[in-house]
Amino acid sequence: xxxxxxxxxxxxxxxxxxxxxxxxxxxxxxxxxxxxxxxxxxxxxxxxxxxxxxxxxxxxxxxxxxxxxxxxxxxxxxxxxxxxxxxxxxxxxxxxxxxxxxxxxxxxxxxxxxxxxxxxxxxxxxxxxxxxxxxxxxxxxxxxxxxxxxxxxxxxxxxxxxxxxxxxxxxxxxxxxxxxxxxxxxxxxxxxxxxxxxxxxxxxxxxxxxxxxxxxxxxxxxxxxxxxxxxxxxxxxxxxxxxxxxxxxxxxxxxxxxxxxxxxxxxxxxxxxxxxxxxxxxxxxxxxxxxxxxxxxxxxxxxxxxxxxxxxxxxxxxxxxxxxxxxxxxxxxxxxxxxxxxxxxxxxxxxxxxxxxxxxxxxxxxxxxxxxxxxxxxxxxxxxxxxx
Amino acid sequence: xxxxxxxxxxxxxxxxxxxxxxxxxxxxxxxxxxxxxxxxxxxxxxxxxxxxxxxxxxxxxxxxxxxxxxxxxxxxxxxxxxxxxxxxxxxxxxxxxxxxxxxxxxxxxxxxxxxxxxxxxxxxxxxxxxxxxxxxxxxxxxxxxxxxxxxxxxxxxxxxxxxxxxxxxxxxxxxxxxxxxxxxxxxxxxxxxxxxxxxxxxxxxxxxxxxxxxxxxxxxxxxxxxxxxxxxxxxxxxxxxxxxxxxxxxxxxxxxxxxxxxxxxxxxxxxxxxxxxxxxxxxxxxxxxxxxxxxxxxxxxxxxxxxxxxxxxxxxxxxxxxxxxxxxxxxxxxxxxxxxxxxxxxxxxxxxxxxxxxxxxxxxxxxxxxxxxxxxxxxxxxxxxxxx
Numbered sequence: 001x002x003x004x005x006x007x008x009x010x011x012x013x014x015x016x017x018x019x020x021x022x023x024x025x026x027x028x029x030x031x032x033x034x035x036x037x038x039x040x041x042x043x044x045x046x047x048x049x050x051x052x053x054x055x056x057x058x059x060x061x062x063x064x065x066x067x068x069x070x071x072x073x074x075x076x077x078x079x080x081x082x083x084x085x086x087x088x089x090x091x092x093x094x095x096x097x098x099x100x101x102x103x104x105x106x107x108x109x110x111x112x113x114x115x116x117x118x119x120x121x122x123x124x125x126x127x128x129x130x131x132x133x134x135x136x137x138x139x140x141x142x143x144x145x146x147x148x149x150x151x152x153x154x155x156x157x158x159x160x161x162x163x164x165x166x167x168x169x170x171x172x173x174x175x176x177x178x179x180x181x182x183x184x185x186x187x188x189x190x191x192x193x194x195x196x197x198x199x200x201x202x203x204x205x206x207x208x209x210x211x212x213x214x215x216x217x218x219x220x221x222x223x224x225x226x227x228x229x230x231x232x233x234x235x236x237x238x239x240x241x242x243x244x245x246x247x248x249x250x251x252x253x254x255x256x257x258x259x260x261x262x263x264x265x266x267x268x269x270x271x272x273x274x275x276x277x278x279x280x281x282x283x284x285x286x287x288x289x290x291x292x293x294x295x296x297x298x299x300x301x302x303x304x305x306x307x308x309x310x311x312x313x314x315x316x317x318x319x320x321x322x323x324x325x326x327x328x329x330x331x332x333x334x335x336x337x338x339x340x341x342x343x344x345x346x347x348x349x350x351x352x353x354x355x356x357x358x359x360x361x362x363x364x365x366x367x368x369x370x371x372x373x374x375x376x377x378x379x380x381x382x383x384x385x386x387x388x
Numbered sequence: 389x390x391x392x393x394x395x396x397x398x399x400x401x402x403x404x405x406x407x408x409x410x411x412x413x414x415x416x417x418x419x420x421x422x423x424x425x426x427x428x429x430x431x432x433x434x435x436x437x438x439x440x441x442x443x444x445x446x447x448x449x450x451x452x453x454x455x456x457x458x459x460x461x462x463x464x465x466x467x468x469x470x471x472x473x474x475x476x477x478x479x480x481x482x483x484x485x486x487x488x489x490x491x492x493x494x495x496x497x498x499x500x501x502x503x504x505x506x507x508x509x510x511x512x513x514x515x516x517x518x519x520x521x522x523x524x525x526x527x528x529x530x531x532x533x534x535x536x537x538x539x540x541x542x543x544x545x546x547x548x549x550x551x552x553x554x555x556x557x558x559x560x561x562x563x564x565x566x567x568x569x570x571x572x573x574x575x576x577x578x579x580x581x582x583x584x585x586x587x588x589x590x591x592x593x594x595x596x597x598x599x600x601x602x603x604x605x606x607x608x609x610x611x612x613x614x615x616x617x618x619x620x621x622x623x624x625x626x627x628x629x630x631x632x633x634x635x636x637x638x639x640x641x642x643x644x645x646x647x648x649x650x651x652x653x654x655x656x657x658x659x660x661x662x663x664x665x666x667x668x669x670x671x672x673x674x675x676x677x678x679x680x681x682x683x684x685x686x687x688x689x690x691x692x693x694x695x696x697x698x699x700x701x702x703x704x705x706x707x708x709x710x711x712x713x714x715x716x717x718x719x720x721x722x723x724x725x726x727x728x729x730x731x732x733x734x735x736x737x738x739x740x741x742x743x744x745x746x747x748x749x750x751x752x753x754x755x756x757x758x759x760x761x762x763x764x765x766x767x768x769x770x771x772x773x774x775x776x
Binding site for chain 1: 611618625633636689696726727731
């Protein structure tokens with residue numbers, strides 16, 4: 001709408017981006033359809049597409065075999081032109097996934113760690129998890145455009161961890177600097193609950209919604225917010241930390257499950273809640289009472305979020321969400337007593353993969369912003385075919 | 389970017405809207421500047437402007453007197469082409485304001501009411517408040533394009549009041565239907581705390597910010613959220629109702645101020661808190677203790693909002709905000725103990741006018757959406773000059 005008269009190179013750039021966008025979303029397309037969608041003349045479209053093919057962004061695809069007459073040439077965005085990695089650095093697991101530029105997964109890996117694992121060992125596990133993905137898909141680090149990383153805690157814009165309850169050594173650590181030294185490409189960092197919320201929005205239980213609260217229920221509690229279809233980060237990237245408020249009653253809530261008498265003596269701390277939840281599912285009254293108390297606490301902070309934000313969907317994710325059948329009915333009852341309008345309550349469909357999948361979606365979104373931002377965004381990496 | 393080849397009438401409409409937008413934001417402008425900003429050729433710009441002048445949307449303005457040579461013709465958007473009314477229907481006051489299409493105020497009125505005022509009397513007060521604005525500015529109801537109304541409670545999309553703590557008779561009342569029968573123009577309804585937040589964003593204490601929590605502190609408590617520069621309404625328009633959660637400790641918080649021993653016997657309920665706040669300002673230890681307890685409660689729900697949303701600015705508004713000097717320092721201390729990142733705490737600069745000014749801004753935004761929405765939005769009223 002507001003193109004200036006003289007700025008032709010900018011116009012051409014916009015035309016190229018417009019063509020890439022349409023091919024990425026709708027492709028493969030013949031030239032005529034692409035011209036129709038971009039509003040360019042057919043000769044201009046041909047010129048733009050030839051340029052993009054030369055740069056390695058776009059390629060011709062073979063015509064459908066059954067086509068009658070002379071088949072129209074069709075073109076598609078080369079999503080295999082570069083690769084994206086998502087990493088989930090948790091207290092107990094380091095996960096990685098590798099995808100093409102459209103977010104199609106090629107490989108996933110996981111390495112167990114501990115909350116007390118020394119920082120250098122945790123970094124080595126990250127490197128190993130990514131190496132594993134590269135080896136499985138026959139790629140090298142040079143093929144990567146973006147590594148997107150999620151971890152627990154509040155991160156500064158350049159990736160220093162300001163606060164982390166889950167990984168004690170994380171506090172004050174310059175994770176961004178270490179990861180930028182580790183990978184020869186762009187590195188993005190984000191809070192893990194926010195990435196999990198994004199994954200549920202795009203691939204999981206919250207598809208089709210624009211107002212979502214993701215509730216991370218596990219040994220530690222967390223929340224990720226989707227508002228108007230986007231991750232809500234907050235002014236200082238510190239949103240979602242309601243677990244810090246004692247009156248929200250989240251911090252000690254898991255103790256009701258951990259300390260239930262149904263848990264056999266000598267059970268490792270990380271397995272205790274699972275026993276209680278399983279016993280509650282089987283109808284054990286002592287376990288059901290522990291679950292009731294747990295949900296009573298869980299519901300306080302959750303009701304605060306629902307009353308404040310009025311989401312369409314509340315997704316229960318994290319380790320305990322495997323017992324969503326046990327947790328959701330009492331949580332729904334408890335919320336209905338206080339909430340003005342009830343959201344839909346749903347269990348995560350992505351389980352333990354939600355953060356790593358959210359990291360992939362985050363990297364895809366970042367590429368979209370580079371392609372489609374009003375100001376053109378930062379420079380894109382050269383496509384691999386052109387770089388070689 | 390995505391104009392289709394054949395759709396010329398749409399293109400012309402877009403060109404007209406583009407010209408109106410630039411004149412509205414940047415005007416008055418000469419044709420050459422307008423051509424530059426819209427990306428149209430000069431002859432096309434002339435054609436569009438002539439059409440808009442004919443339709444009454446745009447007018448020529450006299451050249452600046454000091455201009456040398458033949459002065460260029462300049463054009464501006466006719467903001468006096470129609471008028472907007474904002475109404476604040478509160479428990480204790482009905483306020484109205486009248487502005488031009490750019491939101492410049494021409495008149496304001498106020499009528500006192502009571503929480504128990506019968507519905508028909510409250511509606512009569514609304515009509516009188518608007519009539520007063522029309523009379524003061526020499527307009528009639530036929531000059532109005534939009535009446536935007538804010539009131540307490542949760543409203544359905546068509547203006548039925550689902551819930552209202554402030555005006556008991558409001559519950560279940562079809563306010564939208566009655567207002568649409570009252571005014572011969574478009575009627576918009578919105579929650580009053582959300583409009584107050586919008587007013588502070590545009591004209592008050594939160595100017596320049598995109599992440600704002602507006603805290604309504606008065607005999608009743610409320611909250612309005614600005615997220616990413618826009619009112620956050622929630623999926624079912626029920627956001628901001630954290631006062632409903634007993635654990636947020638907002639509902640009874642004002643009692644600490646109302647029941648303080650410094651309040652003289654026989655003081656009307658609506659004046660009690662003012663005595664306590666004034667005594668605290670003067671250093672009375674009993675009043676200071678009452679304020680401390682009040683802030684202790686106020687801080688719980690407020691910390692939940694700050695931890696969850698991480699706003700840049702928290703605006704203290706509502707009746708008690710006249711004592712922001714007494715309330716903000718202890719509130720800041722209390723929040724700093726629990727919040728991961730502290731927002732800036734500021735007192736409202738709009739006072740009792742915040743809702744009515746927010747309603748005007750809301751009506752201006754609505755006109756913007758009609759002018760600039762990607763799909764053109766609903767039909768605009770004909771400009772007054774063309775309608776007569």
